Amino acid sequence: MVSKYTLALVLVIVLVHTLPTFQLSAIPTQPREEHILMFKPSDTNAIIEVDGIIKAVWDAGFKIMSLILQNHLRTVVPFGGTYPAGCRLCYATDSVTIYNNNTITIFAPVDESFSDDENWKVLEYQFVTARVDKEGFDSGSVQRGVELLTCDSYCKVLVNGYGSINNVNITHWNIYNDGHIIVHGVQNFFNCNFWKSSKNI
Template sequence: MASKLSLAFLLLVFLSILPRPTISTAAQETNHHDHGLNVGMISSVLSNKGYIAMSLILEQILPTLIPSEVTHNTTITIFCPLDKAFLSSKHPQPPFTLLQYHIAPLRLDREALQSSLPYESMVDTLLPHHPLVVTTTPHHSDHASINGVKVTDWDIYNNGHVIVHGVEDFFDPAFQTLLYPWYDGRVTKNEIESSTGKDSNTELGRLSWVKEVMEQKFFLVMAVLVFAGSCISLACLRRWNRQYGGYAHRKPNDGILV
């Protein structure tokens, strides 16, 4: 209950500081609707699916997030974080730019994200020079992910022009900036390799391998730690028994001369 109240309060504060949509006439609203941007329907569907936070946010600013020329020319895909993502200390009030980072001017349906787009594919967003990265691995295609964030719900809304998927958390732009800096066009892959003297693919492969091993071996590591703790506890108990156990078996007059 407390978490829901906190979420509602944060949303009210967030919505109060957001810029209002620039749409001011009925003709402009109809124009967005004609090209697939039915804000009311998108918000309603999200709310019914339990994405309350994104439902309220998109209802207020979706026409501002997506310029009309974008909806004229292409299909867009929106990635909506779960409500619990707003309760974290990192993104209680996501900035406008972060919301832009969750919208791709591309048709990214389930097939594209699970099988069509190769691992480490670059996906442009409405935030300039900040693309997303497809992190769905071939042997885990049933668990599609972007920037390392899992897709939780497919086609929450899909009318052929606007596609909405649910994701478990916000996308972090630093993921692309740190691991794939050449994707934003500011530096080339060859420049990075020549400056560091390392093969970027090799380094990224090593990082991915370490992460996968850690995930797979987590329970084994925990079991080893528990076993080691048990052994230490038994050793301490035996030592205590050797030092003090004998006193428990003495009679009250043991060692006293009568």
């Protein structure tokens, strides 16, 4: 008998490959106020090829997240699909733009996490508009109690220990890291309710 996980994986592959305009309903398509202030298009930008990111994530074993990033990374990153004037080659290549020397850190959940339909509703919390890396934890710039703004902007996630965010551990450091986009592998999806409940303590 086919497992629930196998069916979920097949469904994701079919959706990602056959519906190029498919949008994850919870991921905002328009940057919100906080993101506009941080990522507003300017002369300072980095144009990053998506192929290297999706290959690194795929090779690390996070295949579902790799497929999602292939078609939706530019949608998730604030102004990620907006290119500088005169950059004709940018439109012809599969790339994403990061403005104002910012960094997006992506926390890729393991494939098994996608077997729960509810997780799709919180996928945007996996994208943080800040540099989060092992060096940050080691130096103390990222430490317990630090709140991180997600690409949803209405929700933050909370660092609650070394390599732990919203009680979810980072298991694969630096799957990809070019200084503007960083990808780590994590055990599961972040739950925004963890941050909200911490504010009520």
